[in-house]
Amino acid sequence: MRNFIALPLLLSIGTTFAQEHAHHSMPVQAQTQDAHPAPLQPAEAETQTSAQPAAVSASGYRPAALTDADRAAAFPVLPSHHEHADPLVWMLQADRFEWTQAGALAWAGTAWIGHDRGRLWLRSEGERTHGNTSARLEALWGKPVSAWWDVLAGVRHDRGHGPARDWLAVGVQGLAPYKFEVQATAYLGSGGRSLLHAEVEYEMLLTNKLMLQPRIEASVHGRDDRMRGIGAGLSETSAGLRLRYEIRREFAPYIGYAWAQKHGRTASLAEAAGGTANESGWVAGLRFWF
Numbered sequence: 001m002r003n004f005i006a007l008p009l010l011l012s013i014g015t016t017f018a019q020e021h022a023h024h025s026m027p028v029q030a031q032t033q034d035a036h037p038a039p040l041q042p043a044e045a046e047t048q049t050s051a052q053p054a055a056v057s058a059s060g061y062r063p064a065a066l067t068d069a070d071r072a073a074a075f076p077v078l079p080s081h082h083e084h085a086d087p088l089v090w091m092l093q094a095d096r097f098e099w100t101q102a103g104a105l106a107w108a109g110t111a112w113i114g115h116d117r118g119r120l121w122l123r124s125e126g127e128r129t130h131g132n133t134s135a136r137l138e139a140l141w142g143k144p145v146s147a148w149w150d151v152l153a154g155v156r157h158d159r160g161h162g163p164a165r166d167w168l169a170v171g172v173q174g175l176a177p178y179k180f181e182v183q184a185t186a187y188l189g190s191g192g193r194s195l196l197h198a199e200v201e202y203e204m205l206l207t208n209k210l211m212l213q214p215r216i217e218a219s220v221h222g223r224d225d226r227m228r229g230i231g232a233g234l235s236e237t238s239a240g241l242r243l244r245y246e247i248r249r250e251f252a253p254y255i256g257y258a259w260a261q262k263h264g265r266t267a268s269l270a271e272a273a274g275g276t277a278n279e280s281g282w283v284a285g286l287r288f289w290f
Contacts, residue, residue, distance in 0.1 A: 086115045091289060096242075098285025100258070104129035106283075118143050121152060126160070134160030138169060138185075149174030156187055162228035165189055179203070194222030211252070213242045224265060229273060231265020244287055252287045 090113035097107050106127040112119045119142045126135025140154030149172060156167040171185030180202050187195040199217035206212055216239045223232050242256030259280045262270050267277035 086117060088113070088115060090114075093289035095287060096285055097287070098254075098256075098283045100127075100283050101281030102129065102279065106285075112142070114142075116144070119150075121154075132160065140169060140171075142173075146174075152185070158228075162225075165193070165225075165228070167193075167195065176200075192223060193225060196220045209246050211244050211246065213240075213244065213254075213256075215240045215242070221266075226269065229266065229269045231267075231269055233265065234263045235266040236260065236262050240283070242283070250289055253285070254287060255282070255284045257281070258283050 090111070092109070092111045094107065094109040097109070098105075100106055104127045108125040109123075111122045114120055121138070121140040121142050123138040123140070124135065126133060128134075136156060136158045138154060138156045140152040142150040142152045144150050151170075151172055153170045154168075156169050158165040158167070167187035167189045169185055169187050171183065173183045174181075176182045180200055182198075182200050184198040185196075187197070189195070197217070197219045199215065201213060201215035204212040204214075216237070218237045219235050221230050221232055221235050224230065238258065238260040240256055240258040242254045244252040244254030246252040257280070260278065262277045270277055
């Protein structure tokens with residue numbers, strides 16, 4: 001009886017031991033392959049992905065599949081800069097419109113109209129004192145050669161202090177390093193007359209509204225023009241220092257001090273005519289643009 005009961009128990013223990021031994025003796029490569037299935041090939045992955053239905057939210061809503069029209073609306077093709085029209089733009093600016101201590105009304109200003117590829121520039125400078133007006137007017141076509149510089153060519157007309165003079169003009173204007181505004185123009189007139197004029201100015205920001213503007217200019221003539229009181233060589237230099245308050249960017253009153261000095265034969269001709277070779281005094285005026 002005791003042997004009859006022990007026999008089934010021994011058979012059960014032997015079967016369990018055989019199964020565990022067979023499991024632990026399985027090759028490592030087979031276990032690894034079962035734990036990490038081989039990756040799908042690209043074609044199989046694409047087929048499997050396209051076969052998967054769209055995700056369904058907890059409420060049962062199934063979003064619609066994206067179309068080419070949806071992608072085009074979300075990521076439109078932006079037009080390049082060259083596809084934009086080059087509009088006609090213009091500006092009028094009075095750099096100086098002032099009364100001087102000598103009792104003269106003086107002005108200097110520019111106006112331009114055109115496109116990015118080229119503009120017509122009008123420049124004027126002069127003064128009116130004791131009923132007499134001395135001024136110059138220039139009409140120039142400007143072509144940009146860089147982001148900061150234009151080349152200009154055109155004509156100039158002078159009147160006052162003798163007979164009127166006309167000139168052909170060519171020059172440059174722009175913004176030099178450290179933000180110096182520069183103009184340099186060469187002129188050729190009848191009778192072999194020639195002239196080189198240059199001016200430089202700089203704007204110093206003292207506060208958001210207060211600006212200090214130093215400025216210098218010089219003129220050099222190639223030959224005498226006695227009828228207008230001009231001698232060959234360096235004829236005149238001038239400088240000014242103006243402090244303006246910008247009520248608005250387009251409207252700024254200012255006060256300042258200005259100097260003007262004649263040189264060489266020009267100074268001699270001025271003194272011979274009863275004038276002086278140098279002038280200086282306070283100025284007050286308005287700078288505006290629109």
